[in-house]
Amino acid sequence: DTGVSQNPRHKITKRGQNVTFRCDPISEHNRLYWYRQTLGQGPEFLTYFQNEAQLEKSRLLSDRFSAERPKGSFSTLEIQRTEQGDSAMYLCASSLDPLGGYTFGSGTRLTVV
Amino acid sequence: DQQVKQNSPSLSVQEGRISILNCDYTNSMFDYFLWYKKYPAEGPTFLISISSIKDKNEDGRFTVFLNKSAKHLSLHIVPSQPGDSAVYFCAARGAGNMLTFGGGTRLMVKP
Numbered sequence: 366d367t368g369v370s371q372n373p374r375h376k377i378t379k380r381g382q383n384v385t386f387r388c389d390p391i392s393e394h395n396r397l398y399w400y401r402q403t404l405g406q407g408p409e410f411l412t413y414f415q416n417e418a419q420l421e422k423s424r425l426l427s428d429r430f431s432a433e434r435p436k437g438s439f440s441t442l443e444i445q446r447t448e449q450g451d452s453a454m455y456l457c458a459s460s461l462d463p464l465g466g467y468t469f470g471s472g473t474r475l476t477v478v
Numbered sequence: 479d480q481q482v483k484q485n486s487p488s489l490s491v492q493e494g495r496i497s498i499l500n501c502d503y504t505n506s507m508f509d510y511f512l513w514y515k516k517y518p519a520e521g522p523t524f525l526i527s528i529s530s531i532k533d534k535n536e537d538g539r540f541t542v543f544l545n546k547s548a549k550h551l552s553l554h555i556v557p558s559q560p561g562d563s564a565v566y567f568c569a570a571r572g573a574g575n576m577l578t579f580g581g582g583t584r585l586m587v588k589p
Binding site: 400 | 482484487512514519520521522523524527567569575576577578579580581582
């Protein structure tokens, strides 16, 4: 088991472009979470899946953001019409048991220029 | 509104001494608290947790204390080692299994 894998590690995009990130959780974990972290802040919750069902969405997740987990395994997070304020580290985490804490991936750092 | 706060952005400690990292929260509905450690260019790593029904949990050099009446928790690391130098986040679990994180404290352990 290689842990939670996120791709790409870094992404630089021009304002207005669409970007998509991928997260591969630990294989037996049925829960998958997306968080966003900006400089000097802690991670902020974006959305959460249990298997393929998206159960929670933060108000931070504007209409330009969409997340999917089509087969209950990997997940994608798409940002349409990127803005400079979207520049952040996007973290994915998975868990089997919420009491045990999440296992985070290394994140995708997005820079919108 | 910041429901979880870490008021010290940084802390410097001598190797071998105790490190105490503090965290305050406002939401009394939080039922579980966790500490994560983060190195640069890596995701946060789970360190230790505590249920709201307990006031102390210990794991090796790491101990977390919870004071529910004060809505305060702290992480004690003793003895501190240079490899402990990292950013530490406290997190609280609320409704929907989501975690709310504090802003982090950068710990520097000097040899």
